[in-house]
Structure formats: structure tokens, C-alpha cells
Amino acid sequence: MKKNTVFNIILIALVLGILILMNVFLDNYKVTVINLCGIYIILALSMNLINGFTGLFSLGHAGFMAIGAYTVAILTMPVATKEMNFYMKPMVPFLLNLNMPFIFALISGGLMAALFGFLIGAPVLKLTDDYLAIATLGFSEIIRIVIVNLQSITNGSLGLKGIPKLTINNKPNLLWSWGIAILIIVFMNVLMKGSYGKAFKAIREDEIAARSMGINLFKHKVLSFTIGSFLAGIGGGLLATSLGTIDPTQFKFALTFNILLMVVLGGMGNINGNVVSAIVITIAMEALRFLDEPINLGFTVTSALPGLRMVVFSLILMLVVIFKKDGFVKNTLEKVRGKYAKN
């Protein structure tokens, strides 16, 4: 146990060291992609907590991310930038002058998402399976529609531009997103080893058995959902600062789909698998951008093929679900471990 802790601390220090080196030596584009990886790790883990560990099939992630993103954007943007953004309809004066350092804004974004998660979760979590999925999807759409319509707070469909970025040497500062990602990985490991985590898993395996063992279903479900929403809000906030601009169309169901892809490929309820799949898919999404562009086949050049990239990803998702019912990365990781580990 103790040996393990020491090993983990060395591993974290090593990762942080590598991140600093990457921050210094890689070019801006690569650092931006690696930064996105960190953010998607957070998002994948937050969905994994709800869907993978507690077995609540929620499709409302994009909504909570939107809340986090908008909170962080509104709280960190300077007054002058806000005034420039809100040219159609002036912003509520109270929010216009509200400004705070990034870390507090980020925590507020998480808390705001958690608040909504709690308010939505308390009534909705009585539902099961696909009813829950469709109700959470509905709530995430409602959140998006409200954001479009609250023009004096969110600037409606025009979105917000000029959100301050966290940079170091004009490159994204990796230590923010990855630092928080590592904190959340540690937190998830601690949480899942503790009694709460065991209760979550028990609910996933068999609700009725869990209830008869004295687990308070409602309390644990709402707790898991609220923590998951908090983390989604944090992830959304980081996404807003890393992109610099947000608008309501970003938070459509497609965003939830991307995260679901990571969770399913990494294995539902598998922390390491999800970290790996979040990194792999984020990089693949960037690397496969060429698929949407004209491809030179040697003898002929195809015309631009927008949509091909997402066709590939949805195919991968379906094939994985159909043929490897247990998560692709998890299986591969286990195979690798079986080959190289002693036991």
C-alpha cells in the first residue's frame, strides 16, 4: 500500500515534469491539443462517475458543461470586453461589473453546475434506464435553449468572445488543465475505494439488492449526479478559457456524444481506461481532421469530404459496442499488462 503511494507520487511528479517540458519545447498547436486532452480527461471521468460507476445513464453532460463555461466566461471577462460583446442588448449591470480571479470563477462554475445538477437530479433520478437518458437529454436541451434566450446575461446566440486565456509564453498553460485533471484522477480513485464508491457500484450492479443492504438509493444517486455535474462544470469552464469563445451551438448533443464515446471506449467504470481513451480520442479527432479535407489518392484527388471524420468515429463506437461489449481500451490495457507485468 505504502509502496504504491510512493510509486504514484513519483508518477505524478514525472507527468508534471513531462508536461512542463512539453509546454516549453512543443509548438503552440501541439500544446493546445495536449491541453484539450487534459480537459477531456476531466469530462470523461465526470461522465464515467455518473454513467459508469453509478450506472445512471445520463445524457445531460453538455448542459452542465455549458453552465460551467458560461459562469467562468462571465466571471473572468474584463468589463470592456463584455461591453464589446453585448452590443445587441446590454448586459445586466450587476454581472457586467462582476469579476474575479480564474480559480474562484472556475470553482463558481463547478458549484453552479452542481447546483443545477442537484435541482435536476433530485426529481429526475427516480427514473431508470432510458427514461433517465431522455429526461437528462431534455434538460440539457432546455439549458441550451434558455442560454439562447437570456440575451442580457449570456448574449444569446451571439456567444461570448474574448474570454481570457491561461497562457505561458503565449502557449496554453498545461499545468492548469492537467493539474486539475490529475487532482480529479486522484479524487476519483480515493472516492471509488471508499464507502461511497462501493455504494455507487452496488447501485449499478443491482438496485434492489443494494437497497436491501441498507444503501440509501436516492441519496447516493443524487450525490453521484451532483459530483458528476460539478466536475462537468469544471471541465466546461476550462474548455471555455482554452477556446476563448463560446456560443450555445457548441453545447449540443454532439458534445455529449464525444464524451460518451470516450467513456464507452475506455470502459464504463474504468478510470485508467478513460484517461487513455480521452487522450487517444482527443488526439485522433485532431489528427483525423485531414479526412474532412480533399484526399490525394495518388492517381486522383477526392473533393473535400466534410462529415467523414464523424462517420469514422460513430462507426468505431458502434463496432466497439457490438463486438467488444466491455470497453476496448480496458481489454487492450489488460492484455498489455498481462504480457509485461509479473502477475
Add this chain to the structure above:
Amino acid sequence: MNKEFLQHMANGISLGSLYALIAIGYTMVYGILRLINFAHGDIFMLGVYLTFYGITYTSIPWYIVFILASVITGFLGVTLERLAYKPLRGSPRITILISAIGASFLLQNAGVLVFGGRPKAFPTPEVFNKVISIGEISVALVNFIIPIVTLILLVILNFFIQKTRTGMAMRALSKDYEAASLMGIDINNTISITFFIGSFLAAVGGIMWGIKYPQLMPHMGVLPGLKCFIAAVIGGIGSISGAVLGGFILGLGEILLIAFLPSLTGYRDAFAFILLIIILLVKPTGLMGEKIAEKV
């Protein structure tokens, strides 16, 4: 009863009929497989695009294109079931749902790839644009045709479900899947026919949708799809008459909401979701659904 109100009613009824036609596909599949066929809205989209290409690029008369496109879409629905859902029969419901979500995204993006992302205009045959007036109200002909076609199809469907052997097999499967399969019902066949009927009706709904709202986009099926699923839930999922009722409630409610509270126009799409959540919390089995006792 003023003129404006009647006009809105006519509009609402035709929208409600379209919702009802598409909702039937959801409810029939859910009744048998307990699966939200997420890709149903995209099947609807395929039906509209098939019609578009049939009318624009062939010289086949439009009424034959309509029938052909609906039948082909029906077979596409069957193919979808064979490829994406059948291999997963017996797996946890969530797994099949993920496959359905994947299929939905696949069809949408394949649509962007094949049909192009830019909106296209639906080539409405001239007949439908005629404006006819009954008494005080004057409405485009299509708004009268939609409820009539819907009614005819519903009568045929009802006959099929109640009187034929296949219809009986469907009812048996949705009542008790296991027992029905032990009684020698050909499950694969029945499920295929269910998907065919659902997709066929979605395509018919889609064609009339295209005539009413003549703008085609690869993502056009998403929102109607979600709304029609909501309609099915409101009416009580698994019940065909419930789906029709839910479709009408949703269509009329939506039109009347924007007609009488124009300030809420921006929230039009939220209306369906709010209705869904209220129904799920107050009466989760829907208005006409049966209560199913959970066995431990």
C-alpha cells in the same frame, strides 16, 4: 371561434398528425424491444432525401416516387435493425441504446458526407401549394391532406395490428417477450416487420414534412425525432393510440403556444421537453400506458 384561432388549429392538427405518424415508429419498437430507436429521426431524414433525389433526378412521376421512397426507407429501417440492434439482442439495455445513438450519428454524418451539409429545397409538386378556403379559413392544401393521409394510414395500421396474424404476434411480443417467443412466434421476422412499418410511416411523415417545411438538411431529423419520442412517452410508450394522442397534444400545444404567447417563441423547442419531464414525474407510464409491475 375567430378566424385566426381556426387557422392555428388547422396548422396544429397537421403538425400533430406528422408527429403522430413518426411517434408510431418509436412506440412500436419500444413496445417490443424496450429500446429507444435513436436513429428513427434519421430514418425520417433519409426518407425525405430519397424523395428529393427521386423527384429531382429521375423522370418518375412524383406520386410513384413518394411510394417508392417510403418503401425503400422501410427496408433501410429493417437493415438498421439487422446491423445495429440484432447483434446486441439480450445485452443490457444501455448497450443497445449506445449503439442506437452511434447509429443516429452515423446516419447524420453519412448524410452530411453524401448529401452535402448545405440546405436543399424540397421539390414540392405544384398541386400541394394550392390554397383552398373553407368558410372563413384559407389554408394550403397540404394542411388538409396531412390529417387525411394520417387517418387512412392509422385505420390500415389498426386493422393490421388487430386482425392479422403478424399483428397478433406483435401484440404478443410486446405483452410478454419471453412467453411469446416460447409459443413459436418468429421473433426476427416480427421485429423486422415492426421496423419496416415504423420506418415506412416515418418516411410518409417525412415526405409530408418536406412539403410543409420545404428545407432539407442532414440534421433535420434530430429535433422532430426527439419530439416524436416525447409524444410517444406522453401518450404512454408501447401504445399506438397513445402515440397518436401524444403527437396531437404536442403539435397543437406547440402551435397554440407560439400563436397566443408570441414572446415565448424562442422557447418553442423547450416546450416539448418541459412537457416530457412533467409527464415523467407525474405519470411515468404516460396518458394511455399500462402500469407494469416490477418483478423482483
